[in-house]
Amino acid sequence: MTTFPPSVQSRVVTDEDVKRTYAADAGPAPREPSRDVPSDYTVVRARDVADVVAVLEHAQATGTPVVPQGARTSRVGGARATEGCIVLNVEALDAIETVDPVEGIAVVGPGVVNADLKTAAAAAGLFYGPDPASTGTCTIGGNVATNAGGLCCLKYGVTADWVTALDVVLPGGEVMRTGHRTAKGVTGLDLTGLLVGSEGTLGVVTRVVTRLLPAPDPALTALATFGSLDDAVRAVVTLRLDRHRPSLLEILDRASLEAVQAFGDYGFPADADAVLLVQSDRPGHAAEDVARYGELMTGAGALEVAVAEDRQEADLLLQGRRVLSTAIEAxxxxxxxxxxxxxxxxxxxxxxxxxxxxxxxxxxxxxxxxxxxxxxxxxxxxxxxxxxxxxxxxxxxxxxxxxxxxxxxxxxxxxxxxxxxxxxxxxxxxxxxxxxxxxxxxxDPSGIMNPEVVFGGGRWATRPGSTST
CATH class of the missing domain: 3.30.70.2740 (Alpha-Beta Plaits)
Known part of the structure; x- marks a missing residue:
């Protein structure tokens, strides 16, 4: 077992059952099931930036791989233990330090849950846009690592469009600050943009500055069913060209509809080739917008359109989409x-x-x-x-x-x-x-940061395009 300085040793997980829960993320098991969980790895649950610095100092000095980790919601094996590594979990760095309505920013730790940032922003009459499907569990640090998006990207963009500055601890323990808290800033290269989406391969994020916007209206929803995929795609293109684009535009194919209806009756048709769910949250015009969206989808070939008249009806129309992941896993x-x-x-x-x-x-x-x-x-x-x-x-x-x-x-x-x-x-x-x-x-000159992801070596490496298991 790795021996750390006394300041960090108390953060090491020693219970084997608890430790095992940090070995995997939400991604699939490896193609070779026998290589699912490594036999030798250490889990450190950092409590502050000093812990992160101490771990990366130690890792650099000993050449030990480090896997940064948040809530482990990665679907692509981006935050799982590898042989001989230190799993550095930063969920406890979960302070919402600042929500500033004047500057339109929030300053948060990487362990802040996406939905909690949204709630804190809403309490100040503000809005944080990125909304992954795992919003209730995924953390901002993980969102930064993958440049996460979600249901409302069409209108509000992805995480990179909202992050303006970062604190990052580099291998060896140096703390680097990138970006700015001001509305503008073009001093030097955009290292913030480089780090967003880097999947823990460059350093460990310990503080995030995000943009916030004035809160939109509660969203209203329209649901349309289609007898052909071509008609559904035609409707998507038409909606994208509308001068007031939807805030959400989702598609479910026939197999998805069958999965949802097998899970529970959510009112989706059993015989449609596709369903589109469309929302508007434009202040003062949401009802007007969804009514127009309904007309546009009918013109594109929708067989039936249901338009919500209030927030409660809007939520009911979205329930089937919300349970889709659970329905598929069933x-x-x-x-x-x-x-x-x-x-x-x-x-x-x-x-x-x-x-x-x-x-x-x-x-x-x-x-x-x-x-x-x-x-x-x-x-x-x-x-x-x-x-x-x-x-x-x-x-x-x-x-x-x-x-x-x-x-x-x-x-x-x-x-x-x-x-x-x-x-x-x-x-x-x-x-x-x-x-x-x-x-x-x-x-990362020593190559210790999350070395098995993106472009490193390791158990997933096979020739491009191979279908070997």
């Missing part, structure tokens, strides 16, 4: 995916996923943020069935290849982690991987 083992394609190719991707599903004999519900082309196919297969697991991983590879063939990317908002590393290389090419490794080396 079907069996799951590989949750995240790709982004050009909006006009949404229908092509969903049809391609259905073809893969039929050919390989695994269920693949597809849903996601239609307004920006970010889809979340889920590959579902019977637990404990090794052949089905192999076919599921084969489907995973085909879905990655499909996204790239349509001009898309293999990571819309979940990051690369360890699961998609070979597909990162396939997308950007070997020279780009080399350049990014060189940038990492500026911050």
């Amino acid at each position: 079907l069996g083992s799951r590989l949750a995916e995240d790709v982004c394609v050009p909006v006009g190719r949404l229908g092509d991707y969903v049809r391609g996923a259905a073809e893969v599903s039929e050919r390989l004999g695994v269920r693949i519900p597809v849903s996601g943020h239609a307004g920006d082309g970010n889809l979340h196919p889920s590959i579902v297969y019977p637990p404990g069935d090794d052949d089905a697991r192999r076919r599921a991983w084969g489907a995973f590879d085909e879905l990655m290849r499909l996204g790239l063939s349509l001009g898309g990317t293999v990571a819309g908002e979940h990051g690369i982690g360890s699961v998609k590393r070979r597909w990162f290389a396939a997308e950007v090419g070997p020279r780009e991987v080399q350049r990014q490794r060189a940038i990492k080396a500026v911050f």
Whole structure:
């Protein structure tokens, strides 16, 4: 076991059962189940920045890999223990230090839960935009690490659009500050932008400064059903071109609708090819907007449109979308995916996923943020069935290849982690991987920061495009 300075030793988790809970995140088990949990790793639960500094001083001096970790909601194996590593959990750095209405900023620790920041902002009449599906559990540090998005990206963008400054502890213990708290600031290179989305490969975030906006109106919702994917995509394009874009624009395909209705009766049709959920929160005009959205979707070929008249009805229309992840997990083992394609190719991707599903004999519900082309196919297969697991991983590879063939990317908002590393290389090419490794080396010359994710070596490394398990 790693021996730390006395100031940190009390933060080390010694209970093996508790320690095991920090070994994994929400991502899938490795393709080789025997390599799921490493035999040798240390878990440190930091309580303040001094703990983080001490751990990174020690790690640099001893050449020990460090895996920064928050709430472990990563879907791509970005925050799980690796052999011989220090898992550095920063959930306890959860102070909301400042909510400043005049400057329109919040200053928070990386362990602050996304929903708690939203609540604190709302209490001051303000609004924080990024809204991952795991908003009630995911932390701001993890959101920064993956450049998380969510349901309302069409209008409000992703985490990078909201973060203006960071405190980051580098390997060796140096504390670096990037960005600014002022409304403008272009002094030097944008290192804040570089660090957002870096997945813990450059350092450990210990403080985040975010933008806040005046709070919008409570959102109202319209739900439309479609008999064809082409009509649904036509409606998406029409809504994107509206001068008052929706704040939310979600799509569920037939397999997703079947999964939700098998889980409970949420009023979704059983025979539609797609459903669109659309919201407006424009101050003073939300009802006007959703009524117009309904007309636009009808004109694009919607079979039926339901428009909420108040907040309660709006919430009811969204319930089916909110339970989708739970409904899919009730079907069996799951590989949750995240790709982004050009909006006009949404229908092509969903049809391609259905073809893969039929050919390989695994269920693949597809849903996601239609307004920006970010889809979340889920590959579902019977637990404990090794052949089905192999076919599921084969489907995973085909879905990655499909996204790239349509001009898309293999990571819309979940990051690369360890699961998609070979597909990162396939997308950007070997020279780009080399350049990014060189940038990492500026911050992390010893290569100890989260070394198995994005472009490192380790148990997930196989040739790009391989379907081996």
